[in-house]
Amino acid sequence: MRLSELLDREVVRADGRSLGKVRDVRLVQDGPILAGGTQAALRVDAVIVSRGWRGVRLGYLRGQVRGPWLLRVTFGRLERGAHAISLRDLVWDEGPHLRLRSDEPDGHAGP
Amino acid sequence: MTGRVLYAGLELLDHQLRDREGRLCGNVDDLEIERSPDTGELYVTAFVAGPGALLQRMGRRRLGGWIERSNRLVNDPERDRNLIPLSLASRLGPNIDLAVDAEDLATSDTERWVRDHLIGHLPGNRHRAPE
Amino acid sequence: MKRFFAVFLGILTAIGGFVDIGDLVANSQTGARFGMNLAWAVVLGVIGIVVYAEMCGRVAAVAGRPVFDLVRERLGPRAGLANLIASFFINFLTLTAEVAGVAIALSLASSVSYLLLIPFVAFLVWLVIWRMPFETMERVFGLLGLCLLVFAVTVWKVGPDWGGLFHTASHPQVPAGETGFTYVYFAIALFGAAMTPYEVFFFSSGAVEEHWTERDLATNRANVLIGFPLGGLLSLAIMASADLILGPAGIDVGQLSQVALPVASVLGRVGLAVVLVGLFAATFGAALETALSAGYIISQYMGWMWGKYVRPRQASRFHLVVLLSIGAAMIFGLTRVDPVKVTEYSIVLSAAALPLTYFPILVIANDPSYMGDKTNGRFLNAIASIYLVILIVVSIITIPLLIITKGGSG
Numbered sequence: 213m214r215l216s217e218l219l220d221r222e223v224v225r226a227d228g229r230s231l232g233k234v235r236d237v238r239l240v241q242d243g244p245i246l247a248g249g250t251q252a253a254l255r256v257d258a259v260i261v262s263r264g265w266r267g268v269r270l271g272y273l274r275g276q277v278r279g280p281w282l283l284r285v286t287f288g289r290l291e292r293g294a295h296a297i298s299l300r301d302l303v304w305d306e307g308p309h310l311r312l313r314s315d316e317p318d319g320h321a322g323p
Numbered sequence: 324m325t326g327r328v329l330y331a332g333l334e335l336l337d338h339q340l341r342d343r344e345g346r347l348c349g350n351v352d353d354l355e356i357e358r359s360p361d362t363g364e365l366y367v368t369a370f371v372a373g374p375g376a377l378l379q380r381m382g383r384r385r386l387g388g389w390i391e392r393s394n395r396l397v398n399d400p401e402r403d404r405n406l407i408p409l410s411l412a413s414r415l416g417p418n419i420d421l422a423v424d425a426e427d428l429a430t431s432d433t434e435r436w437v438r439d440h441l442i443g444h445l446p447g448n449r450h451r452a453p454e
Numbered sequence: 455m456k457r458f459f460a461v462f463l464g465i466l467t468a469i470g471g472f473v474d475i476g477d478l479v480a481n482s483q484t485g486a487r488f489g490m491n492l493a494w495a496v497v498l499g500v501i502g503i504v505v506y507a508e509m510c511g512r513v514a515a516v517a518g519r520p521v522f523d524l525v526r527e528r529l530g531p532r533a534g535l536a537n538l539i540a541s542f543f544i545n546f547l548t549l550t551a552e553v554a555g556v557a558i559a560l561s562l563a564s565s566v567s568y569l570l571l572i573p574f575v576a577f578l579v580w581l582v583i584w585r586m587p588f589e590t591m592e593r594v595f596g597l598l599g600l601c602l603l604v605f606a607v608t609v610w611k612v613g614p615d616w617g618g619l620f621h622t623a624s625h626p627q628v629p630a631g632e633t634g635f636t637y638v639y640f641a642i643a644l645f646g647a648a649m650t651p652y653e654v655f656f657f658s659s660g661a662v663e664e665h666w667t668e669r670d671l672a673t674n675r676a677n678v679l680i681g682f683p684l685g686g687l688l689s690l691a692i693m694a695s696a697d698l699i700l701g702p703a704g705i706d707v708g709q710l711s712q713v714a715l716p717v718a719s720v721l722g723r724v725g726l727a728v729v730l731v732g733l734f735a736a737t738f739g740a741a742l743e744t745a746l747s748a749g750y751i752i753s754q755y756m757g758w759m760w761g762k763y764v765r766p767r768q769a770s771r772f773h774l775v776v777l778l779s780i781g782a783a784m785i786f787g788l789t790r791v792d793p794v795k796v797t798e799y800s801i802v803l804s805a806a807a808l809p810l811t812y813f814p815i816l817v818i819a820n821d822p823s824y825m826g827d828k829t830n831g832r833f834l835n836a837i838a839s840i841y842l843v844i845l846i847v848v849s850i851i852t853i854p855l856l857i858i859t860k861g862g863s864g
Contacts, residue, residue, distance in 0.1 A: 214356070214380070215353060215356050216354075235332070238329075239328070250413060251412050279820040280820060281839065283816070337526050338527055349756075433771060441774055442770040447766070449767055
């Protein structure tokens, strides 16, 4: 399946309340070295969820881009609501939503 | 967490692919993910780039799928040409460097057609303009 | 010494290449109708393009990435596509206007109808792109464009009241017979003529074509910081000559020939010959740039191989797009569409579309993972941010103004 199928998916709590949409996906390169290559396997670790705007791609959330002040303030504020939810805390069935496992509060695993 | 952390949307999707000579060979249109039968974890196994791939990502699945299938019929019905295995990547920087030639990728299919049927017939198409 | 000469040549090329049909039409029309009351808009536009081009050149030299490459990467494919469609359409309008402009310049010299010359011009534009090396192309038409300095000579020869000119320029007001709406509309037109997006697509792709590295940054800065403002002065000379000659005679600029009128009336046949060469060079050079830009932006969005620095067959799709764009512009020009009107629309819509390409460049210019330690300094960021706000405001008010003023006729 394609990673784009994860993007823009709604994430809901067990009680049905929406936590926002998937804006980005965090990958960790901690798998075994791939056969025939030099790269380690890329594991899908967590989804970045936010209620607000799609600006997560710009790079202001993780402090990668520091300026100019005007944009950092504008997008930093918009991206502030974004948080990571580990894939282990989510159930991905055939439905349109990603569902939080029922015993997790809000699935905060850090930005 | 050991291992490099990458954000798919920020650092991989829509980034430029380059072949082993540094030639431009498409943008990353999507990523293929599979569940490992051993660990149950999801892994990114391939880049997706080629005719129809971007349309599929942007929601036009039928049109994109049709374009992709038509291209496969013409070029190589055996496998999904748009998949570029992750093991072929030599570097995941702002550009994604691949250890293959652009000619072997699906992203060159339309280039080849245009070259062989149109541009290749114009006089001077082989000449490097003298510097 | 050789290096100094190269830098000097680069600056001259930048000056001569600065003016295109948009600047010619906008500055002439404004000079005739508003005198020097809108000179500040040219100054505002020149500072804007200096900031914008410096960032693009730096991003291209340090990160090796031209503008549209980054648009899809940073804004995502959907927003990038909307951006691409808008930019391509406006670029296409500009290309049509430039091709028509070349044809008109040739027709003024030869008394052949410009419509008959359009196919010939289209073919010539394609041929030069196909065969002439990139740097040669820029140099030849940039330097020939310096013939437009004849406008400055015209102004000097008239011997105007310099104090009066400066006073009007520094104390702008809406002249009698014009409304506040047309005043702002033409300010936007001048602004858009100075800050044309294709200039930036071409400039940043050209930097990659010429394989700029960090060592070329100094040359880039010289071209931009010296060449562009001097090009702006040339634009003001065009405005002043229209103010001095066309204004009092009540001549409104509705045809390209009227742009050349001040020079012809003051300097006679020699002046006319020189200005026609300048007109030809400026519009032909701009036609090359917009045709290439059409290829650049589509290829960069799609990730295709692009550029003149490889053999044409190695960038076939890129060359096909360029060829088809020139062909389509030729066809559109042959429909007898008014070249001046097309020019007006292209510069005004260019102004409205500026935030689309300016914004991603501003973000990337601040991103250390692309730029290393060459990110924007605080001073530049402050000015660049102010301009972003200006561009967004301009973008919002342009279409309403276009409708209210009925395209400037008030």
